[in-house]
Amino acid sequence: xxNTPYDDVFRTLLNGxxxxxxxIINEAFHEKYTGDEEIIFFPNEHFLNRQDGAEVERITxxxxxxxxxxxxxxxxxxxxTVDNSMMVRIFEYNAQIALDDGEVIGDVLTVEFPNSAxxxxxxxxxTPDIMKICIKIPGGExxxxxxxLKVKKYSIQEIFDKQLLFLIPFYxxxxxxxxxxxxxxxxxLESLMDEYIKNKLEExxxxxxxxxxxxxxxxxxxxxxxxxxxxxxxxxxxGVKSVMGGKVLDYxxxxxxxEGISQGKLETLIGLVKDGLLPVEEAAKRLQKSVDExxxxx
Numbered sequence: 001x002x003n004t005p006y007d008d009v010f011r012t013l014l015n016g017x018x019x020x021x022x023x024i025i026n027e028a029f030h031e032k033y034t035g036d037e038e039i040i041f042f043p044n045e046h047f048l049n050r051q052d053g054a055e056v057e058r059i060t061x062x063x064x065x066x067x068x069x070x071x072x073x074x075x076x077x078x079x080x081t082v083d084n085s086m087m088v089r090i091f092e093y094n095a096q097i098a099l100d101d102g103e104v105i106g107d108v109l110t111v112e113f114p115n116s117a118x119x120x121x122x123x124x125x126x127t128p129d130i131m132k133i134c135i136k137i138p139g140g141e142x143x144x145x146x147x148x149l150k151v152k153k154y155s156i157q158e159i160f161d162k163q164l165l166f167l168i169p170f171y172x173x174x175x176x177x178x179x180x181x182x183x184x185x186x187x188x189l190e191s192l193m194d195e196y197i198k199n200k201l202e203e204x205x206x207x208x209x210x211x212x213x214x215x216x217x218x219x220x221x222x223x224x225x226x227x228x229x230x231x232x233x234x235x236x237x238x239g240v241k242s243v244m245g246g247k248v249l250d251y252x253x254x255x256x257x258x259e260g261i262s263q264g265k266l267e268t269l270i271g272l273v274k275d276g277l278l279p280v281e282e283a284a285k286r287l288q289k290s291v292d293e294x295x296x297x298x
Contacts, residue, residue, distance in 0.1 A: 005228040006121060009169055009221045010078035014062050015041060017214045020166040025066065025074065027164060028117045028147045037068035042097075063097055063114065073097070073114040080121045090116055090146055091133055116146045121173045123150040160200055165210065168197060169221040172229055172240070183233045193239045197222075219244050270298060 013020060022033045041064040065073045075097055079086055098111035120127055131146045151170045159167050175182070175192055182189040198219070205215045222244060230236045269286060272278035284294035 004080060005224060006080050006170070007078055009224055010076075010119070011062060013166055013169065013217065013221060014064075014076075017166075017217050019210070019214065020218075021064075022066075023163045024119075024149060024166045027162060028149050029074075029115060033066060033068060037066050040065050040067065042100075063093075073101075073112065075114040075116045076119060077116075078119045078121065082120065082123065082127055086118060087131055087133060087146070090118070090131075094133075113144070118146060118148045119170075120148055120150045120152075121170050122176075123148075123152050156197060165201075165204075165214075165218060168201075168218050169225050171197075172222070172226055176229060179230060179233050179236060183235050186235070189235060189239050192236065193243045195243050198244055266297070273298065 018039045019035065021039055022035045022037065025031055026033055041062065063073070063075045065071055075090075075094060077086070077090060077093075094113045094116055095111075098113045102109055102111040104110075118131070127148065127150060129148060129150075131148060132143055133146060135142045149167075151167055152174050154162075154164065154167060154171075156168075156171060159165070159171065178188070182192055201210070201215050201218060204210045205212060223241060226237060226240055230240075266287070269278065269283040273280055273283050280291055280294060284291045287294060289297075
């Protein structure tokens with residue numbers, strides 16, 4: 001299946017901001033992870049073996065293990081619309097994920113299916129909280145649950161209360177049905193432009209609940225979702241971006257991380273400059289940045 005911009009945002013959040021993953025696992029699977037667990041991701045590409053011997057490549061949205069007191073494997077899919085084929089794909093992916101780590105000892109093949117869940121960006125009253133897969137085997141059947149997490153179910157207050165910050169970039173979906181209304185009436189658009197989200201993220205960052213990189217990533221990914229979802233509504237795009245801060249230094253936080261510059265080093269240099277102990281020019285040189293780029297980081 002072809003990736004959507006929402007799939008890309010989903011994967012970026014998972015791989016770039018691991019600390020956001022644990023709360024949504026706890027919410028969907030009723031786990032009690034503390035956040036100290038190790039998360040290890042697996043390749044998203046899987047090759048499904050067909051009866052004619054051919055292999056068909058399928059790309060899952062994500063597959064990873066959480067290693068704490070015990071180790072569990074998880075498989076998540078992000079779905080923008082309710083699709084009847086979703087459960088077929090879930091089963092195909094799960095079977096291949098299980099086979100990838102399957103073990104043959106003597107004449108026994110042992111496979112372990114991952115814990116699976118679906119994040120629904122759009123949903124309605126008919127969208128179930130739990131979907132099921134039933135496997136009929138000789139002598140009986142096996143039924144296992146696939147919980148769903150529905151963005152529309154959560155208010156922005158509940159998202160922050162439960163620390164489900166992973167959902168923030170997708171929160172705009174809850175307003176999608178009123179886009180044409182907002183675009184015509186600026187007074188109603190103000191409700192969508194509430195600065196609460198940005199201010200709350202700033203507060204969490206200042207209190208060291210999340211770091212600057214995570215805050216910037218959430219805002220940047222929210223803008224990417226907005227750009228695609230509201231592509232026909234210029235007033236909405238301009239209004240929301242004016243509140244959220246628009247493009248976040250061209251995703252400067254990611255470039256800093258990708259270039260191997262630690263957050264600690266950056267904060268140290270900024271602190272020295274602010275205290276008057278280091279010239280801006282020298283700090284910029286140490287980061288291999290121009291003076292103007294370093295001033296933007298300040």
